[in-house]
Amino acid sequence: MNKRKFCLVAVIALIALNFFALVLSAQEASTSPATPSDSRWFDTNRFNVFITLAIVFGAILWFIGRAKKGKSLFVRRIAGLDAIEEAVGRATEMGKSVLYIPGIHDMNDIQTVASMIILGNVAKTIARYDIPLIVPIRMPFVVPVAEEAVRQGYSSAGRLDAFVKDNIRFISDEQFAYAAAVSGIMLRERPAANLLLGSFYAESLLLAETGASTGAIQVAGTANIHQLPFFIVACDYTLIGEELFAASAYLSREPKLLGSLKGSDLAKAVIVLAIILGTILETAGVKWFTKLFIVQ
Amino acid sequence: MRKEVPLIITFLAGFFFIADYFIPHTGFSNIAADVNGWAIIVLAFSYILGVGNVLRINAQRIAKKEKDWVLKVILVLCLFFMLGIGIFGGIAEGSIFDWFFVNTYTPMQATMFALLAFFIASAAFRAFRVRTTQAALLAITAVLVMIGRVPIGETIWKSFPDFTEWIMGVPQLAGKRAILIGAALGAISTGLKVITGLERTYMGQD
Amino acid sequence: MTYDILGIWVAAFFTLCIFSFLYRDNFFYKLAEHIFVGISAGYGVALQYHNVFLPNLWNPLTKEGKLILVIPFFLGALLFTRFLDKISWLSRWALALLIGIFSGAAIIGYGSGDLILQINANLLPLKTNSLLTSLNNLILTVGLIACLIYFFYSKEHKGGFGFVARIGIFFLMISFGASFGYTVMSRMSLLIGRVYFLLDDWLGILH
Amino acid sequence: MRKFFEFINKLDRRVIFIFVALAIIIPLLRPLNIKFTVTEPVQGFYDAIEKVPQGSKVLFSCDYEPGSRPELFPMTVAALEQMLRRNLKVIALSLWPAGPPIVEEALSDVAEKQFKSKYGVDYVNLGFKEGREVVMVSMGSSIPTTFPQDFRGTKVSEIPIMQGVSNFSDVKLIVNISGGYPGTKEWVQQVQARYNIGLVSGCTAVSAPEYYPYYQSGQLRGLLGGMKGAAEYEMLVGRTGLGRKGMDAQSMAHLIIFLFIVLGNLAYFSLKKKKT
Numbered sequence: 001m002n003k004r005k006f007c008l009v010a011v012i013a014l015i016a017l018n019f020f021a022l023v024l025s026a027q028e029a030s031t032s033p034a035t036p037s038d039s040r041w042f043d044t045n046r047f048n049v050f051i052t053l054a055i056v057f058g059a060i061l062w063f064i065g066r067a068k069k070g071k072s073l074f075v076r077r078i079a080g081l082d083a084i085e086e087a088v089g090r091a092t093e094m095g096k097s098v099l100y101i102p103g104i105h106d107m108n109d110i111q112t113v114a115s116m117i118i119l120g121n122v123a124k125t126i127a128r129y130d131i132p133l134i135v136p137i138r139m140p141f142v143v144p145v146a147e148e149a150v151r152q153g154y155s156s157a158g159r160l161d162a163f164v165k166d167n168i169r170f171i172s173d174e175q176f177a178y179a180a181a182v183s184g185i186m187l188r189e190r191p192a193a194n195l196l197l198g199s200f201y202a203e204s205l206l207l208a209e210t211g212a213s214t215g216a217i218q219v220a221g222t223a224n225i226h227q228l229p230f231f232i233v234a235c236d237y238t239l240i241g242e243e244l245f246a247a248s249a250y251l252s253r254e255p256k257l258l259g260s261l262k263g264s265d266l267a268k269a270v271i272v273l274a275i276i277l278g279t280i281l282e283t284a285g286v287k288w289f290t291k292l293f294i295v296q
Numbered sequence: 297m298r299k300e301v302p303l304i305i306t307f308l309a310g311f312f313f314i315a316d317y318f319i320p321h322t323g324f325s326n327i328a329a330d331v332n333g334w335a336i337i338v339l340a341f342s343y344i345l346g347v348g349n350v351l352r353i354n355a356q357r358i359a360k361k362e363k364d365w366v367l368k369v370i371l372v373l374c375l376f377f378m379l380g381i382g383i384f385g386g387i388a389e390g391s392i393f394d395w396f397f398v399n400t401y402t403p404m405q406a407t408m409f410a411l412l413a414f415f416i417a418s419a420a421f422r423a424f425r426v427r428t429t430q431a432a433l434l435a436i437t438a439v440l441v442m443i444g445r446v447p448i449g450e451t452i453w454k455s456f457p458d459f460t461e462w463i464m465g466v467p468q469l470a471g472k473r474a475i476l477i478g479a480a481l482g483a484i485s486t487g488l489k490v491i492t493g494l495e496r497t498y499m500g501q502d
Numbered sequence: 503m504t505y506d507i508l509g510i511w512v513a514a515f516f517t518l519c520i521f522s523f524l525y526r527d528n529f530f531y532k533l534a535e536h537i538f539v540g541i542s543a544g545y546g547v548a549l550q551y552h553n554v555f556l557p558n559l560w561n562p563l564t565k566e567g568k569l570i571l572v573i574p575f576f577l578g579a580l581l582f583t584r585f586l587d588k589i590s591w592l593s594r595w596a597l598a599l600l601i602g603i604f605s606g607a608a609i610i611g612y613g614s615g616d617l618i619l620q621i622n623a624n625l626l627p628l629k630t631n632s633l634l635t636s637l638n639n640l641i642l643t644v645g646l647i648a649c650l651i652y653f654f655y656s657k658e659h660k661g662g663f664g665f666v667a668r669i670g671i672f673f674l675m676i677s678f679g680a681s682f683g684y685t686v687m688s689r690m691s692l693l694i695g696r697v698y699f700l701l702d703d704w705l706g707i708l709h
Numbered sequence: 710m711r712k713f714f715e716f717i718n719k720l721d722r723r724v725i726f727i728f729v730a731l732a733i734i735i736p737l738l739r740p741l742n743i744k745f746t747v748t749e750p751v752q753g754f755y756d757a758i759e760k761v762p763q764g765s766k767v768l769f770s771c772d773y774e775p776g777s778r779p780e781l782f783p784m785t786v787a788a789l790e791q792m793l794r795r796n797l798k799v800i801a802l803s804l805w806p807a808g809p810p811i812v813e814e815a816l817s818d819v820a821e822k823q824f825k826s827k828y829g830v831d832y833v834n835l836g837f838k839e840g841r842e843v844v845m846v847s848m849g850s851s852i853p854t855t856f857p858q859d860f861r862g863t864k865v866s867e868i869p870i871m872q873g874v875s876n877f878s879d880v881k882l883i884v885n886i887s888g889g890y891p892g893t894k895e896w897v898q899q900v901q902a903r904y905n906i907g908l909v910s911g912c913t914a915v916s917a918p919e920y921y922p923y924y925q926s927g928q929l930r931g932l933l934g935g936m937k938g939a940a941e942y943e944m945l946v947g948r949t950g951l952g953r954k955g956m957d958a959q960s961m962a963h964l965i966i967f968l969f970i971v972l973g974n975l976a977y978f979s980l981k982k983k984k985t
Binding site: 298301302303304305306307308309310311312313314317330331332333334335336337338339340341342343344345347348350352364367368370371372373374375376377378379380381382383386387393395396397398399400401402403404405406407408409410411412413414416420430431433434435436437438439440441442445446462463464465466467468469470471472473474475476477478479480481483484486487488490491 | 505509510512513514516517519520521523524532533534535536537538539540541542543544545546547548549550551552553554555558559570571573574575577578579581582584585591594595596597598599600601602603605606607608609610612613614616617620621623624638641642644645646649650652653670671672673674675676677678679680682683684685686687689690692693695696699
């Protein structure tokens with residue numbers, strides 16, 4: 001019980017501090033007449049931003065609620081997932097290993113979180129065959145999470161015995177040293193399939209090029225728009241931007257991911273309709289609709 | 297206590313920032329200005345923390361005499377050297393600190409980025425394969441933009457630069473705008489989940 | 503004057519050390535890389551000290567007695583509990599402030615700057631006095647809608663819907679092609695800058 | 710013919726590197742001075758600064774580091790020249806830690822040596838502030854509280870140019886030279902519409918494609934993209950910097966890359982036909 005009491009005290013203390021700041025700054029404001037004091041509690045010409053955020057917030061929270069209640073929410077199968085399965089299948093036919101690179105960022109990057117979910121699913125499909133799943137990692141924090149994801153995958157396929165902890169390797173936290181070392185793995189261990197899914201930067205060039213030269217089938221995916229052109233030309237298939245998150249939502253059916261995906265979908269539908277309507281009205285010379293979207 | 301207070305602080309900080317946009321009330325905006333000012337200070341501390349991590353990792357490597365541990369010693373020495381002359385000798389133009397910035401930091405960082413020119417050239421040669429119609433479209437646009445955007449392009453065809461400007465200003469823009477809107481929706485939903493405490497991965501492992 | 507010449511030779515030495523990575527990873531590249539990581543970390547802290555810690559915290563707190571700044575000082579110090587495992591969870595109080603503010607900034611920035619204003623900029627009349635503008639407006643509108651539908655996950659990409667999505671990928675490929683071309687331009691300019699330094703400042707053979 | 714392609718396919722990367730190096734060194738040694746004209750976004754950048762009334766104050770945010778210097782330093786000095794020629798009061802700052810020394814160098818080259826302007830009266834360098842987009846919003850409520858001192862440690866209240874400057878309404882235009890994050894995208898999102906202030910951007914070629922939607926929507930009044938943007942802008946301002954000097958090398962480098970893409974694909978398709 002005392003923990004709850006303590007939190008209440010913490011909140012009250014924080015609010016009190018802020019009102020103390022309010023008194024302080026209000027007194028300060030009166031001494032510096034430069035800033036004219038404004039006492040309105042709502043800026044009406046920012047009403048359109050308020051409504052837009054309310055719609056997006058409402059859609060997301062509503063869908064997360066439905067997902068939590070277990071309602072079935074339809075999400076189409078992402079073509080990228082078939083490409084991943086095909087790549088893994090090819091590796092199993094050839095009896096060669098699969099290399100899974102989860103991006104170079106830490107766990108606070110949502111792309112790394114999405115990549116861990118896909119990694120778990122890849123581990124599940126690989127567990128049935130005796131081929132190694134190599135996961136080179138750049139950030140120390142990611143290693144335990146990746147181990148957990150792969151172990152879950154193997155155990156849910158009933159092959160926990162085949163799980164090899166040492167295949168999940170911390171390489172180096174320096175960007176180009178990591179890229180050089182992973183290129184070395186590609187050239188030495190010659191994996192049949194390279195999966196590059198997560199947050200990538202300038203080193204994506206080195207990895208995709210070495211992978212292409214070893215003849216491995218490559219599937220990549222990142223939300224970093226500036227790296228997509230290289231992946232698209234160097235890899236067999238590329239998940240583009242949000243598809244990385246859609247794939248992780250599709251696989252995990254996790255309420256938060258599913259809810260925000262469906263919420264964004266609803267918002268996109270509203271935007272498409274708004275653009276169609278707006279274009280028709282603009283062509284007809286009606287201007288008031290466009291003015292709704294002006295921001296001061 | 298471990299989870300509740302941070303969630304409350306995150307909610308309050310996020311709420312103040314959003315409310316500050318909608319509430320022009322001077323008293324209120326002064327609080328928001330104060331909270332923003334605090335963030336600037338805490339971020340400076342977190343930068344120093346980041347350097348602390350660099351020191352800790354390298355100190356471990358030196359202690360365990362890992363490969364290239366001598367280089368790690370040089371790294372730590374350089375860190376303290378630059379830190380020392382910066383804090384005590386001042387950072388203005390003409391100081392020793394500035395000399396080291398101009399003659400070591402600048403050339404090394406600039407050259408590391410210049411390496412990318414070579415990597416992109418070898419990638420263009422060895423990995424840039426037009427396997428699908430999509431890749432073909434990407435390749436054609438890339439070449440048109442690259443040639444149209446340099447003077448030689450203009451000598452080849454007088455209005456090549458205007459054509460490149462058209463590609464950039466119309467078809468390319470439509471694609472980028474869609475990505476912008478998609479990313480905006482993604483960022484808003486992530487921000488909402490973090491502020492309401494639905495998303496806690498940032499809390500890190502405890 | 504001698505300091506400048508010495509400086510240029512030191513800069514040229516480090517430039518060539520990094521370029522040596524092109525031949526293969528070697529001692530000189532590793533040496534330069536480690537020196538750079540050390541110098542840049544030291545540089546960062548010294549700059550934060552002079553440009554943030556002193557003017558925004560230390561001077562107002564000690565000289566002008568703005569006591570409210572005790573809060574950020576306390577939160578900032580909490581960050582260092584990360585090194586003491588027993589109480590490292592306290593550092594999350596400080597992280598919470600940062601993550602809360604940056605989430606709020608993202609919501610407002612993306613919401614007003616990217617979402618609404620970009621929609622506003624794409625509500626374009628298809629009938630204008632110049633044929634080219636009308637055509638451009640049509641392409642912009644069709645392209646934007648098609649790409650948004652490509653990133654739509656609640657409906658299968660089949661039939662008419664699938665066709666529009668394919669038009670969307672058509673526009674996205676042009677967009678990525680342009681990005682590839684511009685990225686090549688950027689990387690080449692960075693190399694030109696370094697080669698220009700070596701040829702002009704160091705060797706002085708450019709007239 | 711096929712033997713030639715097989716040879717090409719197994720070509721060592723270092724041979725490619727030599728070709729790239731030559732494609733850049735030769736035009737620098739033997740400049741060809743290929744002519745080029747100014748494109749519309751660059752003209753927009755120039756005109757936006759020309760429209761600012763003489764003697765008014767401009768915010769000059771140079772958010773980049775030495776890594777993007779070849780593309781962005783020429784823009785910085787050219788913009789400074791145009792602003793000082795119009796007797797605009799330049800308030801310079803940087804949101805990247807390694808920015809301030811570059812700003813100091815540009816200010817001493819152009820403001821001090823070329824225009825003999827007085828520090829603190831015609832121009833000032835406020836240095837760096839950590840906080841990225843939070844600094845931008847904090848400046849919206851008060852610039853002096855966000856930047857209490859300038860880069861040289863003088864209190865802002867004692868600097869003539871800063872008198873009467875409390876927030877964005879006291880400057881006529883924001884000129885932003887942007888190397889990435891934080892940069893133009895954050896200035897557009899957090900400041901341009903919210904504080905209703907004109908904004909122009911000079912950025913690296915990598916970021917330029919992403920900023921065209923902001924230029925078309927009018928959120929940006931002008932846009933300089935990469936070294937070519939710098940070269941065109943230098944022509945408008947009447948200055949010969951690294952931008953124009955590097956253009957011939959840029960042309961040759963792009964031709965080499967174009968050649969590599971074509972050759973690489975020819976080799977790929979000819980060998981693929983052999984396999985199937």
